[in-house]
Amino acid sequence: MYNCGPTVYWRMQLGNIRAYANWDILHRTLLYLGYDVDRVVNFTDVGHMTEDEDFGDDKIENTARSEGKTPQEISDHFINTVTQDFYSMNYLQPDGSQTRLDMTPDETKDHGWARATLHIEDMIAHNKMIEVNGFTYETEQALYFDVTKLPDYTKLSRQVLSDKLVGVRDEVIVDPNKKNPADFVLWMKRTGKYAKHLQHWESPWGDGFPGWHIECSAMGCKYLGEYIDIHTGGVDHISVHHTNERAQNIGAYGHEVVRFWLHNEFLTNKEGDKFSKSKGNAFTLVELREKGYDPLDLRYYFMSIHYRQPIRFSEDGLESAKNARKSLIDKILSLVRGSESLDEGDILKAYDERFRESLMDDLNVSSALAVISELLGSESKDSDKVRTILEFDRVLGLRLRESIEKALEKDLPSEVQDLVDQRAKARAEKDYQRSDDLRDRLKEMGYEVLDGVNGQDVRKIVL
Numbered sequence: 001m002y003n004c005g006p007t008v009y010w011r012m013q014l015g016n017i018r019a020y021a022n023w024d025i026l027h028r029t030l031l032y033l034g035y036d037v038d039r040v041v042n043f044t045d046v047g048h049m050t051e052d053e054d055f056g057d058d059k060i061e062n063t064a065r066s067e068g069k070t071p072q073e074i075s076d077h078f079i080n081t082v083t084q085d086f087y088s089m090n091y092l093q094p095d096g097s098q099t100r101l102d103m104t105p106d107e108t109k110d111h112g113w114a115r116a117t118l119h120i121e122d123m124i125a126h127n128k129m130i131e132v133n134g135f136t137y138e139t140e141q142a143l144y145f146d147v148t149k150l151p152d153y154t155k156l157s158r159q160v161l162s163d164k165l166v167g168v169r170d171e172v173i174v175d176p177n178k179k180n181p182a183d184f185v186l187w188m189k190r191t192g193k194y195a196k197h198l199q200h201w202e203s204p205w206g207d208g209f210p211g212w213h214i215e216c217s218a219m220g221c222k223y224l225g226e227y228i229d230i231h232t233g234g235v236d237h238i239s240v241h242h243t244n245e246r247a248q249n250i251g252a253y254g255h256e257v258v259r260f261w262l263h264n265e266f267l268t269n270k271e272g273d274k275f276s277k278s279k280g281n282a283f284t285l286v287e288l289r290e291k292g293y294d295p296l297d298l299r300y301y302f303m304s305i306h307y308r309q310p311i312r313f314s315e316d317g318l319e320s321a322k323n324a325r326k327s328l329i330d331k332i333l334s335l336v337r338g339s340e341s342l343d344e345g346d347i348l349k350a351y352d353e354r355f356r357e358s359l360m361d362d363l364n365v366s367s368a369l370a371v372i373s374e375l376l377g378s379e380s381k382d383s384d385k386v387r388t389i390l391e392f393d394r395v396l397g398l399r400l401r402e403s404i405e406k407a408l409e410k411d412l413p414s415e416v417q418d419l420v421d422q423r424a425k426a427r428a429e430k431d432y433q434r435s436d437d438l439r440d441r442l443k444e445m446g447y448e449v450l451d452g453v454n455g456q457d458v459r460k461i462v463l
C-alpha cells in the first residue's frame with residue numbers, strides 16, 4: 001500500500017490528519033485480518049507547487065525564503081511535526097511499528113517513510129523509462145508527459161479530456177512550447193522562473209528538479225514493485241496528481257501498476273469549504289489540544305464517519321466523540337473492577353466475526369463500533385467482553401488498555417491518599433459537606449471518587 005504523504009512545509013492541518021486516520025484504520029484492519037502489509041508513505045519536500053500547478057511556487061522554498069532557512073531545515077522540522085502528530089493520533093508508522101515521539105527525520109527511512117529528495121535518482125530513472133517508451137517531449141523549460149499519447153489518460157477522473165483542457169487553458173501558460181495544456185512536468189529545468197530554485201540536481205534534461213507527481217510513481221515502484229495493491233489520497237488527487245501518477249506508471253511499465261485507488265473525502269469547515277493550509281481556514285492538532293481535546297477524541301470522531309463521507313467539522317461532533325470515548329472507557333472499567341488481569345477472558349468469536357465483517361465492508365467502522373455496543377449490552381461474561389474489546393482496539397487504536405491500566409493504578413500518591421483517608425473519616429462522621437468538598441479537591445487533582453458498598457473507589461481521570 002502506498003499513501004500519498006504530506007508536503008512538509010507546514011504543520012499538518014486537521015484535513016491531512018483526517019486522511020491518515022482512514023489509512024491507519026485500513027493498515028490496522030489488514031493486519032487484523034492476517035495480511036502482511038508492505039506500506040510506504042512519502043514526505044514531499046520538493047516540487048509541490050502552490051495551487052498544485054506546474055508553474056506555481058514551490059511550497060517548501062516559499063516557507064524557506066520567508067523564514068530565512070534552508071529547504072532542508074524546513075522539511076526536517078515539519079517531518080518532525082508529522083511524526084509527532086502520528087504519535088499523538090496513535091497512527092502506526094508505515095512499517096507497522098508504533099510511532100515514537102523522539103524520532104529524527106533521518107530515522108524515518110527505516111520505518112517505511114520515503115523522503116522525495118533522497119530519491120532523485122529513482123525519479124530520473126523512472127522518467128527515462130517513460131522517455132524511452134515515447135511518452136515525453138522536451139522544451140527549453142521542462143521535460144513533459146504528452147497526455148495525448150495515453151488514450152485513457154482521464155480514466156480515474158472520468159473527465160473528458162477536452163473539458164479538462166478548457167479548464168487548464170485559463171492558467172498562465174509560462175512555456176510557449178508546451179504542446180497541450182494538460183501535459184505535465186516530469187522534470188523542471190533550472191531556468192526562467194526557476195533560475196534561482198534552491199534545490200536542484202543534474203539530470204539527462206539538465207540541471208533542475210522533479211515535477212511533483214513523479215516522486216510517488218518512482219518511490220512506489222521502487223519499494224513495492226510494478227504491481228501495487230492499494231494507493232490512497234484525498235479526493236483532490238483524483239483529477240490531477242493520481243491521474244498523472246497513473247500515466248507515469250503506464251508510461252514506464254506499459255501496464256496499470258495500481259489495483260485499487262482509494263480516496264478519502266474532505267474535512268471542511270461549517271460552510272463546506274475544504275480545510276486547507278493555503279486558504280488559512282484550517283487548524284492543527286496543537287490548537288485542538290489547546291481547546292482541551294485529546295487527539296484520541298479526534299481519532300474517535302474521524303473514524304466514526306466513513307472515509308468517503310465529507311465531514312463538516314464541528315465542536316459538537318467532536319464533543320460527542322469525546323463523550324463516546326469516555327463512556328466506552330467507563331464501561332470497560334466497570335467490567336474489570338475486581339479482576340486480576342485484563343486478559344482473563346476469551347475472545348468472543350461471534351462478535352469478532354461481525355467486527356471483521358463490518359471492516360471488510362469498505363471499512364465500515366461505525367458498524368464495527370455498533371458491534372461493541374451490542375457486546376457491552378449482551379449477557380456474555382465480563383472478562384470475555386473486556387478481552388474481546390481490547391482485541392478490537394488493535395484496529396480502533398484508542399489506547400484502551402493504557403487508559404484502563406492508568407485508571408486502575410493502585411498506588412495513589414501520598415497527598416491523594418491523605419485526602420481519601422480524610423474523606424473516609426468525614427463520611428464515617430456523617431460530615432457530608434466536608435466529604436463533598438474533599439471529593440471536589442480530589443477531582444481537581446485528577447481523581448474521581450465513587451462511593452460503593454465497599455467504601456470509596458478512587459480512580460484517576462484518564463481523559
Ligand code: AMP
Nearest residue numbers: 005006007015016019233234266267275
Ligand atoms: P498535502 O500535504 O497537501 O500533500 O496533503 C496530504 C494529504 O492530505 C493528501 O492525501 C490530501 O489529499 C489530504 N488532504 C488535504 N486536505 C484535506 C482535507 N481538507 N480533508 C481531507 N484530506 C485532505
Ligand code: ZN
Nearest residue numbers: 004005216241
Ligand atoms: Zn502522491
